Every structure is written in structure tokens, then in C-alpha cells.
Amino acid sequence: MTSLLELQRAMRATLLSGGEKSPPELLAGIIEGAVPAAARLGVYRNNVLGNLTGALRLTFPAVERLVGPAFFAAAAAHFIAAEPPAGADLYEYGATFPSFLETFAPARALAWLPDVARLEWAVNNALHAPVAPALDAAALAVVPEARHPDLRFVAHPSLSLLHLTYPARAIWEALLTADAQARESLLAAIDPAMPGSALAILHNSEGLTLLDLSEHAFALARALLSGQILAEALVDASPETAPALLGGFLTQGFFCGYRSADHPSPIASECTQ
Template sequence: MSPTLSETQRAFGAALLDPDAPVPAGVGGPGGRPDARRFAVYRNNVMVGLIDALSARFPVCACLVGTEFFRAMARIFVAANKPRSPLLMTYGDYFPDFIEGFEPAAAVPYLADVARLEVAFSQAFHAAEAVALDAAALGPLSAERLAGLQLVVHPSVRLVRSAYPVASIWMAHQQDGAIEGPDDWCPEDVLVIRPAAEVLIHRLPQGGFAFLGRLRDGGSVIEAAAAGYHDAPDFDLGGTLLALFTLGAVVGVLDAPFVETGS
């Protein structure tokens, strides 16, 4: 009995990334006979295409470890991870987690977080458009009224927290000439946003990551402020709010239900 079309498609997909798999049943060359050589060429083209897609999406990572190492690492990832979407721009969303567990990359401990920043960059680039709100819109509001509001963040907002200076590392690779590492190897919290045509990478102040993360998840200003102060007792609420509006990170204001602002 011949395999069904769906069975043939599943077998074809599974064999594409497995160099030891035979030509799937139902796939043949001239005369209907299996042709391992032709299938191997197609398999190699798919593998190379996916590796190239990773190289294009993670250029800083590739620079940090070198082309040969990166492509060898990417080949192992591709062999175990088929695309989950027909949109190739999303391929590699899970590559940072793979890098984190990839023992040969352990000598570059910040590599996985740099990859997370590059994922955030590409996601921000392809995010929906939205018109940023001017901070003047909050001018007429009292402090108590502001505390109970939700600030809607831009659809492109992505946050990355790292024990390493990943934003500084990324920025160093955007300059011409010799690449110099950061002078200060401190942890960095990073906001990635595309308010207009250009993706921006911004290092957040202490408490800013927790504050913006709570806003992004639907929390009110007072709830987000509590998260910011919990994360960093010297959190600068006013300065952080001003920076978010300046960067175009806020696109709307909503009433937040069931919020206690205190007595």
C-alpha cells in the first residue's frame, strides 16, 4: 500500500535534516526510483539555507565566535530543530537556549544573552507599527490619578536582562574599525524598541527592567513602580517615565481596574 500524501510529507520533512535517513518512500527520481544523490543535494540546500538564516539573524554572535565555529554550532541546532513557522524571519527564536546548553560555547558565557538580544532586535524590527504618545498627555493628571493608570507600551518593546554587558558588546560591534570590549563588565538590563524606522538599543537604569516589564504585562503605574522599587531601592520613577516617553515606548493610557493607591 502506497503512503498517503500526509505520510509522505512527514517522512520527507523528517529526512531533510537527518543525513542518515534514507530517501522517504514515495519520493523518487526519473522512473519513480529512489535517488539518494538528488535527495542529498536537496537536503544540503535546506541545511545551508537554514544555517545562512541563522547567520543573518545573529551576526554579532557569529563575529564573537568566528564564522567556522558559528556555522558548525548552527548546523547542530538546525539538525535538531525544524522551522516551526513558514516565516523564516522567526527561525532561531530558541537558538539562545540551545547556545546556553552547548558545551563548546561555554568559553563565551555571554554568547547566549547576546543571542537573546539579537532575537529581541529582529522581533522588534518586525513588530507592529504604533504612534508613540507624548509625555505632555500626562500633564493635566494628578499624581494620584497617574498612579492608577495603565501605560500601554509600544508593540515592539522587548526586554533583555543579562549578567553581562550585552548591550555594550552589541554596540561595540556596530562600529567601524577595531572592536573593543566594554570597560565595565557589569550586568545590563536592555530595552529594545522600534518607535519609527530604526530599532533602538537602550540600557535601562536600575529598576527600569522590572518597572517596564510590569507595565508591559498590564500593571498600573503604581504596581509597576512597586516592582521597580523592589528590584532597586534607588529606582528613579520620574526619570524612567520621562525616558520611556522620550524613547517612544508608550502608545496609550488606560484606566486600570482594581488598583489600590494607598491612603
């Protein structure tokens, strides 16, 4: 007789198979009654696909508006079969959906689609990241200034930095406009050939926050968040603008702690998850 593990593996294969025929030995093990075994399994296949498509739909509403519900469902079905979620925390599902869309042949004509998806993933992360207090300038004051060059900042868990090729922020904002007419006219006004932008996306004291960053600001933020010490991160930064940029990052809540050899900051456990 099949072990429970073997049965569960066979069920997974058939439920993720996208409607292909289930193996005869699995079907033969199901009591039919008035309804064929394949139709009984089909209820679960629809549930799995429907629930996971629903999870992606919640995270990527602008992508769905851009391509329409039928196209979205088809793309989601391919993605789900190739990359089912690794755990029950479905708000973590879809990190690789943007790169999947990049390789999904039917979507190739919409070159800006993956950028919109990247933006939505960052928004999803900002909303679902652990709620952690931001590091403020006062907390830094306990470190003697001479030690500042050695500090390593810890990114706030809600923060993403994105460098987008296409004007995805404008497209995203237009797509999520509730009024259909206003949405269409906003979309019509966007030239997809316009340059994209560098963005910081996070949840701070103001709520969900999207900030356009200059190239300088983006480079500095990325250097700081890559784990470099402050002195290294500042090597390529302009000495005139860097202090103000760093002050801005602190005010906006980009960090939730710092590490330093001789002045360890008490970093909230939410920061390190």
C-alpha cells in the first residue's frame, strides 16, 4: 500500500499539473460513487490554483489591471506550477513573480510589466514586514563622533530600494486609481519610453511611503545597506551632499539599528528577521 508521504507527493504532482490527467493508480485509490475520481480531485485542483492565484492577485493588483484578469490567471497558473510557495505565509509568496514575468513569452510586448511587478512586491514587503522602530538621530548621539566611520547600518525590514528602467511608479499610481475614466486618462498621459527612476519604498511613521531618489541618493543608500561601514560607503559619495542625504535617510526611517565594534546598539529582534 502507498505510504502517506508517497500519496501526498502524488497528490501534489497532480494538483500542480494544470489539468493534466492524474495517474491511474491515484484515481483507482479514490472511492467514486456518483462522481468520477478525476472530478473529485479536480475540486482540489481548482482550490489550489484559485487560492494561490488569489494570493498573487492580492499582491499584484496593478499587474492584473495592466494585463486583465484572464491573462493574469494564465500567467499565475504557469508560475504556480513552476514555483509553488515554500510555506503557509502566503504574503511571502511571489518574490520571483516579477522575474518570471520577464521570461513569460506572452508578456514580452509589455516591457514595463516586470518593473510594475517589482514595485508591487516592494509595496507588499513594506506592508507585511515586521513592525520595527526606526533608528533616529538621537540614538546615534551616544556613539562618539570619532567612531561614526566604523558604523554599519541595519536596513529597516520594510525598506526596498529599486532602480526601475520604466516609469513604473507613474503606471502603478495610475493603475490603482479607483475611477476607471481617470485611470484611463492618467495611463494615456504616460509615455512608457520615459526614463524610470530610483525609488525607496518603506513603511515609516507616515505609513506606506514611496520616495524618488536621485542617482546620488540611491547609490549612497545602496552602499550603506550593503553592509559596508559608513567610511567605505562614503568613498564614492559627494562630501557636499552626503551628510544631508544621510540625515534624510534617518528621518525617513531607512534604518532600524546599527552595528559597531565597540558600541553595539540594541537591535530589535524584528530588525534581524
